[in-house]
Amino acid sequence: MWTRQHKKRNTGRLIVPTISAAFLAYFGFHAYNGEFGIYSRYRLEARTVELQAQLDALKARRVELERRVQLLHDGTLEKDMLDEQARRALNLSHADEITIMRPRPGAN
Numbered sequence: 001m002w003t004r005q006h007k008k009r010n011t012g013r014l015i016v017p018t019i020s021a022a023f024l025a026y027f028g029f030h031a032y033n034g035e036f037g038i039y040s041r042y043r044l045e046a047r048t049v050e051l052q053a054q055l056d057a058l059k060a061r062r063v064e065l066e067r068r069v070q071l072l073h074d075g076t077l078e079k080d081m082l083d084e085q086a087r088r089a090l091n092l093s094h095a096d097e098i099t100i101m102r103p104r105p106g107a108n
Contacts (some may be wrong), residue, residue, distance in 0.1 A: 071081040078106050086092070093099045 030037065034040065068081070071078045072085070
């Protein structure tokens with residue numbers, strides 16, 4: 001009759017803690033870096049601040065444009081504004097005026 005003798009190994013004790021550590025590391029990583037993680041919240045808040053600044057700039061530009069358009073409406077037509085727009089569109093000036101040519105934005 002043959003008997004087998006086995007040496008007891010401690011590797012069986014490490015399997016469950018190793019799997020648990022891997023499981024916790026996976027979910028911990030995604031809790032921080034995932035689509036709805038903590039770091040994503042900070043990126044979203046920074047993007048919100050950036051877009052709010054753009055929105056404020058656009059609103060200010062719109063108010064300025066609305067003010068200029070208001071000057072061109074019937075009944076409140078301002079002659080200086082009309083003269084400025086006509087000269088810009090037609091490239092005209094009086095003989096006694098000094099004209100300073102500026103390039104338009106985006107023109108090379």
